[in-house]
Amino acid sequence: MEYLLETKDITKRFGGLTAVDKVSIGVRQGEVLAVLGDNGAGKSTLIKMISGVYRPDEGEIFIGGKKADISSPMDALAAGIETIYQDLALAENLDVGANIFLGRERMKRRLGLFHVLDDAAMGSEAKKVLDRLDIHIPSLRSTIRTLSGGQRQAVAISRSIYWDAKVLIMDEPTAALGIAEQRKVLSLVKTLKDQGIGVIIISHQMYDVFEVADRLAVMRRGVKVGERLVSETTPDEVVGLIVGAETVGKKR
Amino acid sequence: METTARPGPSEKAAAAGGFGRGLASFLGGRWVIIFLVLETVYFCLKAPGFANLNSAQILLFYGTQVFLLAVGELFVVVTGGIDLSVGYILGFASIIFIKLVGWLSAAGMAPLLVTLLGVAGALLVGLIPGLINGALVAYLNVPPFIATFSMLGVCHGVSELIINGVYAMGLPQFAANFGSGRLLYVVPGGPTSLFNRPNVERGATVFQIGPNIVLAAIVVIAIFAFVLSRSKFGRHLYAIGGNVDAALRSGIPVKRRLVQVYALSSFLASLAGIAYAFMYVSGKPDAGASLLLDSIAAVMIGGASMFGGSGTVIRTMVGALIIAVLEQGLRMSGTPTFNTYILVGAILVLAVIMERYMPQTRK
Numbered sequence: 132m133e134y135l136l137e138t139k140d141i142t143k144r145f146g147g148l149t150a151v152d153k154v155s156i157g158v159r160q161g162e163v164l165a166v167l168g169d170n171g172a173g174k175s176t177l178i179k180m181i182s183g184v185y186r187p188d189e190g191e192i193f194i195g196g197k198k199a200d201i202s203s204p205m206d207a208l209a210a211g212i213e214t215i216y217q218d219l220a221l222a223e224n225l226d227v228g229a230n231i232f233l234g235r236e237r238m239k240r241r242l243g244l245f246h247v248l249d250d251a252a253m254g255s256e257a258k259k260v261l262d263r264l265d266i267h268i269p270s271l272r273s274t275i276r277t278l279s280g281g282q283r284q285a286v287a288i289s290r291s292i293y294w295d296a297k298v299l300i301m302d303e304p305t306a307a308l309g310i311a312e313q314r315k316v317l318s319l320v321k322t323l324k325d326q327g328i329g330v331i332i333i334s335h336q337m338y339d340v341f342e343v344a345d346r347l348a349v350m351r352r353g354v355k356v357g358e359r360l361v362s363e364t365t366p367d368e369v370v371g372l373i374v375g376a377e378t379v380g381k382k383r
Numbered sequence: 384m385e386t387t388a389r390p391g392p393s394e395k396a397a398a399a400g401g402f403g404r405g406l407a408s409f410l411g412g413r414w415v416i417i418f419l420v421l422e423t424v425y426f427c428l429k430a431p432g433f434a435n436l437n438s439a440q441i442l443l444f445y446g447t448q449v450f451l452l453a454v455g456e457l458f459v460v461v462t463g464g465i466d467l468s469v470g471y472i473l474g475f476a477s478i479i480f481i482k483l484v485g486w487l488s489a490a491g492m493a494p495l496l497v498t499l500l501g502v503a504g505a506l507l508v509g510l511i512p513g514l515i516n517g518a519l520v521a522y523l524n525v526p527p528f529i530a531t532f533s534m535l536g537v538c539h540g541v542s543e544l545i546i547n548g549v550y551a552m553g554l555p556q557f558a559a560n561f562g563s564g565r566l567l568y569v570v571p572g573g574p575t576s577l578f579n580r581p582n583v584e585r586g587a588t589v590f591q592i593g594p595n596i597v598l599a600a601i602v603v604i605a606i607f608a609f610v611l612s613r614s615k616f617g618r619h620l621y622a623i624g625g626n627v628d629a630a631l632r633s634g635i636p637v638k639r640r641l642v643q644v645y646a647l648s649s650f651l652a653s654l655a656g657i658a659y660a661f662m663y664v665s666g667k668p669d670a671g672a673s674l675l676l677d678s679i680a681a682v683m684i685g686g687a688s689m690f691g692g693s694g695t696v697i698r699t700m701v702g703a704l705i706i707a708v709l710e711q712g713l714r715m716s717g718t719p720t721f722n723t724y725i726l727v728g729a730i731l732v733l734a735v736i737m738e739r740y741m742p743q744t745r746k
Binding site for chain 1: 626
């Protein structure tokens with residue numbers, strides 16, 4: 132099956148430092164790709180090029196098989212690439228519906244003269260997308276501040292899905308969560324996968340990767356040092372790749 | 384995915400049990416309104432003449448400037464900023480208005496046209512300080528405190544240059560009448576008239592209802608309350624104050640919104656300045672100098688966080704009323720007015736402490 136999103140030999144340099152060196156990865160529809168690597172391996176830089184924060188110095192990005200020119204986060208969003216950063220980017224003082232529709236508010240006409248926020252419609256749309264992902268939040272009118280870490284993650288994911296994400300990039304989705312909530316987020320990732328979304332997860336947690344990912348790519352010092360099907364590898368081998376204890380042929 | 388809600392702060396307080404916690408939780412959201420009621424009752428008992436219709440109207444009349452400034456200040460505070468220049472923008476606009484009216488009258492225009500053009504001109508010129516504040520904050524990353532503090536000085540200086548030592552004075556008679564007039568005059572057992580005081584003997588009873596300036600201000604405030612709570616623009620301001628990164632990443636034009644919000648604050652300060660000129664038929668640089676403390680205090684007492692993302696126009700107005708009642712109550716009970724400054728300062732600190740220790744769930 133063809134890749135939904137693919138990078139070919141993308142490179143990013145900061146001054147003399149090559150943060151990402153000719154990396155090629157791809158994710159298919161309904162597939163979870165995990166990107167692993169130690170701190171400073173270049174995972175974040177790679178993701179930021181895909182999500183439009185940085186522009187690659189070399190290499191190309193293909194979306195649905197066509198070469199894409201992603202020069203800003205808005206371009207990435209328009210192409211259906213949604214990124215959920217660790218800080219989630221939710222306005223904690225607003226409710227669930229307001230966050231899902233942030234920057235793209237639903238309005239209604241009053242007296243034929245002016246437009247007002249349609250909080251009722253945004254609330255019911257929020258409920259629909261939460262139901263679709265089987266997420267239950269007791270009151271959609273409560274502010275994000277009153278929600279748990281897992282619930283916040285769920286809201287952030289719902290927002291991406293509502294706006295037709297084809298590819299969802301998640302940066303350490305379970306890092307700040309308790310054990311029970313980690314499992315919920317992982318089951319949510321499986322739900323996304325079942326709905327045909329391509330998911331790229333950046334993670335340190337070996338457990339997460341083996342729980343939800345189909346394939347994994349390992350980076351070290353800016354280079355992709357290996358790619359494995361999860362079903363054909365072991366945590367030991369992956370750790371070896373991450374720290375560089377084994378010699379593995381580069382796949383480019 | 385099954386998840387349960389983490390209790391909100393007030394729910395937590397209530398769940399912790401005990402009368403004290405319950406009371407704290409109850410007071411958390413309501414102490415401001417309770418304070419206003421208690422304060423009003425106190426002055427009704429303590430200050431002779433406080434408890435009557437006319438006293439209430441005078442209170443609102445003299446409070447007009449603070450009400451308008453506080454609304455503009457609230458908009459800025461919701462984004463996490465602050466506008467220190469509003470008091471001197473008020474004075475600046477009052478001078479521009481009187482001067483424009485003077486020039487246009489000298490050019491031989493009709494009084495009504497002169498007044499309308501004067502208002503429009505003063506509002507336009509009054510936008511300039513706000514646009515500069517906004518541009519400095521949004522595009523040059525100058526901290527709001529510094530940008531608006533500098534603008535305070537600039538507006539003061541420019542105002543002094545314009546008047547050159549003599550207060551700006553004079554308006555067409557009808558404008559001055561409007562400024563100090565009421566909507567409705569009722570003579571018991573006699574005629575009722577709109578806008579014009581009926582010709583009755585001196586000393587005869589005339590009920591005067593609805594100061595024009597106050598009514599105009601209420602309309603303006605209601606419009607801005609609606610804008611903050613129900614418009615896309617208002618929602619964006621809360622988002623910017625709540626999490627500016629979230630606002631940026633959702634595609635909200637944060638820089639443009641910031642320029643707009645400082646311009647809006649400047650606009651309301653200019654309206655307050657024009658209202659001042661209508662009321663006192665004069666304009667002077669320091670017309671609003673002492674009102675900065677009151678307007679910021681009103682916003683804070685109304686429960687808005689200085690870090691942004693919270694506050695409503697209604698609560699801000701309750702905060703402004705607490706200050707207005709205090710000022711008039713003290714004046715009418717014969718206490719020197721500088722006591723007001725001390726008490727406003729004290730209530731402000733009380734408000735922040737209440738906010739900290741009596742949490743509540745609200746936007």
